Amino acid sequence: MFHIGFIKTVLSIMRCVCFNCSKILADEDETKFKQALKIRNPKNRLKRIYDACKSKKVCAGGDDLDVQEQQDTDEPVKKRGGCGAQQPNITVDGMKMVAEFKASKKKNDDQEQLPEPVERKQILSAERVLNVLKRISDEDCLLLGLNPKFARPDWMILQVLPIPPPPVRPSVMMDTSSRSEDDLTHQLAMIIRHNENLRRQERNGAPAHIITEFAQLLQFHIATYFDNELPGQPRATQRSGRPIKSICSRLKAKEGRIRGNLMGKRVDFSARTVITPDPNINIDELGVPWSIALNLTYPETVTPYNIERLKELVEYGPHPPPGKTGAKYIIREDGQRLDLRYVKKSSDQHLELGYKQHN
Structure with a gap:
């Protein structure tokens, strides 16, 4: 499943690499690509490489181009290893990733079969995107500004979901016989239930559109488990209609864990005050009430x-x-x-x- 916090970064990487062979689309001899490699900040480098790759519609640098160029010049030519595949236009629609194929492409031995119609939209499953990201080499990860030892791009796709311990989501005793569970516990129960439903449909051989609907429902509950205030998306609610309090809402804002519980604690030997300049003290002095x-x-x-x-x-x-x-x-x-x-x-x-x- 997609992690809603990384889906924009995944989209940028998917637009930078070939959909078929996972090679970087930009040519090594291009000026924009060379300038991007000089940037040391990883986030800025990925942005510049994205600018160099976003207009590429074909995975250039295939064997035919390399052989032709090598015949024209006596110097040895370094092959990029591109497959020459036509690239789809990949966009994000809510919590879905959509690929629009403009033209059909003949299938080679080492190339994935692209859709036959001239123009067709496909919803890319997280598993399909994961396979593309897994094929990205460590060398290309470094070029994209990612450290393959600590930040592989395929790690941004959820394959397992960590479960927080009970102290993070404590249950509340209403009286001697009833107990109310935390919102996170309810949402985790929904995720497990819909995950089992999706697994059952795949096991029973359900049609593709049915499996897609179940996968989108599971994706919705996973996304609202992290952030229940996503723009343009309905909120996950309890049976009473009250929106659940997601992990994101527990961390951010003034009442969150950071500002409300960690930075705002009252402790000994500390004070807070308004800071202003004072012409009556030296530049290296601090005035205290x-x-x-x-x-x-x-x-x-x-x-x-x-x-x-x-x-x-x-x-x-x-x-x-x-x-x-x-x-x-x-x-x-x-x-x-x-x-x-x-x-x-x-x-x-x-x-x-x-x-x-x-x-």
Whole structure:
């Protein structure tokens, strides 16, 4: 099945390679192709190679062209190995990939039979696209800006679906006898059910259009499992009509996992404020509000080199005189924390090497 997050990238790669032999359509001697190879950013390189290949309608560089060129010149000619096949116009329609063949092509021994009619549209299954991407060599992957060791293009087609553990989709106990499952659990159950239905239809030898309908239904549930807010697509809903909360909606936006739970956590020793320029401080200084500066502390380990200075800070305490800095609390080696706001005895304020003092 197609991964809805990679379908546009898969479309770009499919337009860059031959539909029959999976070779890159652009000629190595073209100026656009040479300029694209100089780009080191993988994403930008794929975009430039796509610009060089999108107008190609034939997989050029076949054996006949190579032999003719080699006869005209005495220098050895490097063969591209193109098959000479006519290329279809591949587009994405919603969650479907469609190939439009403009003309028929005679089948060679090593070439896939193209449709007989002059103009015909075919819905490309994910399995067919996967076979094209698998045939792309590692050398061509590098030219496309993909690292074949970590990012093969055929890996962007879903062959297995990872299942998140129960803590990601916990069930809620309604009362002592009933339990409500998470939206992801419901959607995974739908995916498993429709996958079994598709497998049953293939096993029973159902017609091709029936299998295509079942495959599209399975593709819909897989896509809405990842993102249920796809433009131009209906939303997957519960029986009550409420749209399910997909994985994408749990991660993005202000209330998502990133901004809502990770970046927005309230922790110790931190503060937030509005930042503005100040003409009264130096360029390498940072102004901090007085109320924040009195509460924020910096841990400093007691050593023979700073013990005298730290003792002076302990004497000032948590409420130092104007222009001075004081200590807030002391952490001993056994982990005991002494708050200097409540410790008045000088014996308890004694410092030893290894203590941590928060100033």
